[in-house]
Amino acid sequence: MRPFLSVGARYLINLEVLNTIESAQGIIRHRRAPVIDRTGKRVLLVPVISGESIANSYQLLLSKASLKNDLPVCTLCSKGMFIKHSDLSHLRDLSKLGEDLSPVDKWLIEKGRKATPEAIEGEIIKGCVVEDIGGFLINEMKVKRTSRFQTGYMLPVYDGLEAASKSIQQHKGEDEYYVEIASALYSFTFNLDIDGIGCASLTRRRKVIETEERRRRIKLAVQTLAYMMDSFLLGANRSRFLPTVTLDSFIITLSSPYPFVVSSPARADYIEDTLERAKDFEELSGSNVQIWYSKEGKELLKTFKSVVEEAAKADEC
Ligand SMILES: [Zn+2]
Numbered sequence: 001m002r003p004f005l006s007v008g009a010r011y012l013i014n015l016e017v018l019n020t021i022e023s024a025q026g027i028i029r030h031r032r033a034p035v036i037d038r039t040g041k042r043v044l045l046v047p048v049i050s051g052e053s054i055a056n057s058y059q060l061l062l063s064k065a066s067l068k069n070d071l072p073v074c075t076l077c078s079k080g081m082f083i084k085h086s087d088l089s090h091l092r093d094l095s096k097l098g099e100d101l102s103p104v105d106k107w108l109i110e111k112g113r114k115a116t117p118e119a120i121e122g123e124i125i126k127g128c129v130v131e132d133i134g135g136f137l138i139n140e141m142k143v144k145r146t147s148r149f150q151t152g153y154m155l156p157v158y159d160g161l162e163a164a165s166k167s168i169q170q171h172k173g174e175d176e177y178y179v180e181i182a183s184a185l186y187s188f189t190f191n192l193d194i195d196g197i198g199c200a201s202l203t204r205r206r207k208v209i210e211t212e213e214r215r216r217r218i219k220l221a222v223q224t225l226a227y228m229m230d231s232f233l234l235g236a237n238r239s240r241f242l243p244t245v246t247l248d249s250f251i252i253t254l255s256s257p258y259p260f261v262v263s264s265p266a267r268a269d270y271i272e273d274t275l276e277r278a279k280d281f282e283e284l285s286g287s288n289v290q291i292w293y294s295k296e297g298k299e300l301l302k303t304f305k306s307v308v309e310e311a312a313k314a315d316e317c
Pocket of ligand 1: 073075076077078084131
């Protein structure tokens, strides 16, 4: 089995909270992105949660869960600083200051310069779950690993935009509009290349950790996604601007051996469309697509339990 996980969901989010903008100390609280509505004539500026912010939240949860489960994490990832060995001088400074660095950090400082890119990739996968799953880039040593997960902007869904456009305010002489409504449906998409977790891939696919540990990492990666989605542990400034959020609907697919991605939850019929596409995909590619969904957004964690079990059946690298 060479599993690939894809998740699409819709969340009802209180926009008044997301809309709150303060410029104290030059910090703009919420990012807005221009979205063109279905008429193609209007640009709506809507509050969004960036893919970068989702990635940061996911990696932070992954780091904490790994440490709790005795899985390795490097020094800076364990502190929630995801610079991922892009600046080794920083680690050398920390070492001089007496910081007890993780084994992979020590290895990189001592042997990194003379090691091959393949060896460096292998050591980092072994020594840090966050970088195994979230990828890394070390310019100094010309080594990179593509992230095993993909996500993007959480935007209001198309049908939500239309509802929103009834109460938008036009600014004089500008073609831009601000959405001013109480709440809106937002789309969320997340893909996880389970097949790539724990396997080196820089030049060729190869095993670098034991298959038992690889399966533990896979379980952890899927469980972490489940917790993040269920409790909506996303976005910044949660200490004072915790948004009011309800999971509206979701669909989860697990495909093997070819990757299948769910239809965008921006469209209202994303669940039906995914079901149809999955059938065609199975016929065309000979792949198997397992599907779980709820149109009411119910029992997400229960559903994920079966997904975790299936995902952990992954073979050796
Ligand atoms: Zn790390």
